[in-house]
Amino acid sequence: MNNQNQPLPILGGMTANEFLKNYWHKKPLLIKNAIPSFNGLLTPEELAGLACEDEVQSRIVEEIKGKWHASHGPFNEDDFVNLPETPDPKHRWTLLVQSVNHHLHEASELLSRFNFIPHARLDDLMVSYAPDGGGVGPHFDSYDVFLLQGQGKRLWRISDQTDLTLVEGAPLRILKSFDTTQEWLVEAGDLLYLPPHLAHWGIAVSDGDVDCMTYSIGFRAPKVQELATEFLGYMQDTLNKEGNALPGIYQDADLTLQAHPAEISHSMITKVADILKRIQWSDQHVADFLGTYLSEPKPDIIFDPNKKISLQKFSERLIQNGICLDLKSQMLFTEHYFYLNGESITTSTESASLMKTLADYRKISAREIQACGGIDTSLISKLYEWYMAGYLYFDKT
Secondary structure, three states: OOOOOOOOOHHHOOHHHHHHHHHHOOOOOEOOOOOOOOOOOOHHHHHHHOOOOOOOEEEEEEOOOOOEEEEOOOOOOHHHHHOHHHOOEEEEEEEEOOOOHHHHHHHHHHHHHHOOHHHHEEEEEOOOOOOOOOOOOOOOOOOEEEEEEEEOEEEEEOOOOOOOOEEOOOOOOOOOOOOOEEEEOOOOOOOOEEEOOOOEEEEEEEEEOOOOOEEEEOOOOOOOHHHHHHHHHHHHHHHHHHOOOOOOOOOOOOOOOOOOOOOOOOHHHHHHHHHHHOOOOHHHHHHHHHHHHHEEEEEEEEOOOOOOOOOHHHHHHHHHHEEEEEOOOOOEEEOOEEOOOOOOEEOOOOHHHHHHHHHHEEEHHHHHHOOOOOOOOOHHHHHHHHHHHHEEEEEEO
């Protein structure tokens, strides 16, 4: 559990409460040497290797003679051979790889340093590589982001401009004009926080023969329209379930003769309006919607099922080894309701503590399971189902 009054090294000694009150969603913050000795989790070659894999989302963004271009992975070696290795002011480029935390344990561990922000808001860890001068141009994001510098350096320019007009026809949201009000040169281990809609421009600066790599921790910010649309879909499914359907049929025993048979009468409109007012939802409906919606895997995510074992064998190994969330899994909870990859369950009070540990820290150890006297059989059955689907794996530590 987070102690919001404890100074956090990653925030430069600031407490989580101070950061949330004074900076989150409000103004930028630069923390020098936020993670001492941090030089990144991947080499440029390893990042390029990830970008060549089918299940990894990646992009190469190029600025060629002032025009922007973007191509999407998976890539192959020839795609990188055709890019300039040395700085070329007429051809600058950057490689962006999304959701590195889904493929690298060290990346998932890095995200745990940001647990002072709820998991429900976390999107992913994106890693970028660029030779000198590379970047994605001046732009703004609709979400909060922490920018952690790995190897090399990056010059960050910040603007408080309100003109967010975009370059027409560009494949990215590039700002047409940019007015620098602040700039910082960040080095390995430095962390820059940016709130939503703040115009910024990151330019790679090679440090000798070491090019720039930046680790971007981004947070979800669903549009209100998206939330409303998805919730109405959730309520439709809820009303269609047995026992939740609205009873009765439309009736008009008081029907009177109309002058125009094609007219929808005021009486009919009022009756249907009264029927629709019977559709109501509770806080628990909203909680269930958020739990399933926010934990639902993105369309590109595919889980690899584990090798089939019996429920008995699973139960024995669970108690002996503990269990971990797969890197691609997202788990959230409200009270005794738990949500994993869009699925929901309820647990007993005794098991709730273990499940909260699994959600918060992405694993429960054998010692923690044994200390609480084990897990009830219904929960073991659900964990077994999730294990077989590839959502979980046995702890090997």
